[in-house]
Amino acid sequence: MKQCIRSVVAAVIAIITAAALAGCGTGGAGNIHMDSVKDAADRLVKAIASGDAKTIMTTMSKDTQSRIKLLKVKPDKPVTDVKVSSVSDHRATIAYKIAGKSMTTKIGFELQVDNNGEPHYYVEDIPFVWANAPDTKIGGVTIPYLADNAPQAYVLPGEYHITYEDDVASVDTNAPLGLAAAVNFETDKTNHSDYVSRNGINLFTVAKQGKGYKQALSNALDDIVNQQDCAYVTWDNKAPACEAAFGTDSEVDISQVTVMPGSRLDDPTFSGTVRLAILPGGSYLVDPGEEVVVKEVDINQLEPVVTVQAPADSEQGVVTLTVELTGIDSVIHQLERETA
Numbered sequence: 001m002k003q004c005i006r007s008v009v010a011a012v013i014a015i016i017t018a019a020a021l022a023g024c025g026t027g028g029a030g031n032i033h034m035d036s037v038k039d040a041a042d043r044l045v046k047a048i049a050s051g052d053a054k055t056i057m058t059t060m061s062k063d064t065q066s067r068i069k070l071l072k073v074k075p076d077k078p079v080t081d082v083k084v085s086s087v088s089d090h091r092a093t094i095a096y097k098i099a100g101k102s103m104t105t106k107i108g109f110e111l112q113v114d115n116n117g118e119p120h121y122y123v124e125d126i127p128f129v130w131a132n133a134p135d136t137k138i139g140g141v142t143i144p145y146l147a148d149n150a151p152q153a154y155v156l157p158g159e160y161h162i163t164y165e166d167d168v169a170s171v172d173t174n175a176p177l178g179l180a181a182a183v184n185f186e187t188d189k190t191n192h193s194d195y196v197s198r199n200g201i202n203l204f205t206v207a208k209q210g211k212g213y214k215q216a217l218s219n220a221l222d223d224i225v226n227q228q229d230c231a232y233v234t235w236d237n238k239a240p241a242c243e244a245a246f247g248t249d250s251e252v253d254i255s256q257v258t259v260m261p262g263s264r265l266d267d268p269t270f271s272g273t274v275r276l277a278i279l280p281g282g283s284y285l286v287d288p289g290e291e292v293v294v295k296e297v298d299i300n301q302l303e304p305v306v307t308v309q310a311p312a313d314s315e316q317g318v319v320t321l322t323v324e325l326t327g328i329d330s331v332i333h334q335l336e337r338e339t340a
Helices: 002-023 037-050 053-057 189-197 213-226 240-246 328-339
Strands: 068-070 077-088 091-098 101-113 119-123 129-132 152-155 158-165 169-177 182-184 257-260 269-278 293-298 304-309 320-325
Touching: 037 053, 037 077, 037 091, 037 101, 037 119, 053 068, 213 257, 213 304, 213 320, 240 269, 269 328, 293 328
Parallel strands: 068 152, 129 182
Antiparallel strands: 077 091, 077 158, 091 101, 101 119, 129 152, 158 169, 257 269, 269 293, 304 320
């Protein structure tokens, strides 16, 4: 890093010295031109307008280029009307259109020494679209699975037809994807606005329910119930109280609960009552003959929350659903106090 800084400083000094010498004896300042962020932004705009990925790559440093795996696909509708809107410090705002939609993206630039030992501004923010949705097809090409430390998949900005399908979810949409954008399955809702502002797409926002969605949701609810082991056990770790109430070692019975799909994968409607095994006073070690009190509550009092997992993050390699009853502990403790 220190060597790189010394090289940049030396190159700058050399150019300034050359400029001064060029002006000597002529009364002028010479014709030496220092590279600027505006120059670099103009080069990028020209490269994007060409629609040639290799030309765009030349605006980036070798290190940045090494992080890119370009997929062999072109957009259905390319970027048009691209221009530099403004420049501030080491960033430039690039304005453009995709399928008639006006977009802007801020692109950062970094000063590096080129192969000739001269200071040169290169694109720092990769202007391609990060295709981070493995097994999804973009423009008919399947996005591959790539290790985090490997070059990542990118495509040219523009409008693409994007498809994905498994038993739980499907995607079939046309999306305009801007510079430095991302196309992925984003499960962290706090990042949704970021991807919108960067002219990309979170595929979960446009995904439709597959034919197996309702069954997957039911299975996810069963899984969380099966994990809700009876808290009232004997000294030898048996649960006769819950077994007597429900015939299982779970303290929850959801046989009267129904689930209806919503408009998104993560917003179904739950209805019906849940039966809970409650031991008055909330003791956790019971006598074999001690009985529990069965209480019925609305399923929504247990605050069910559905989480959708991206295909790349699940063991099965498909969209998966999980259900969490976030309010069940507080409801059970309240009922224990009330029945004491």
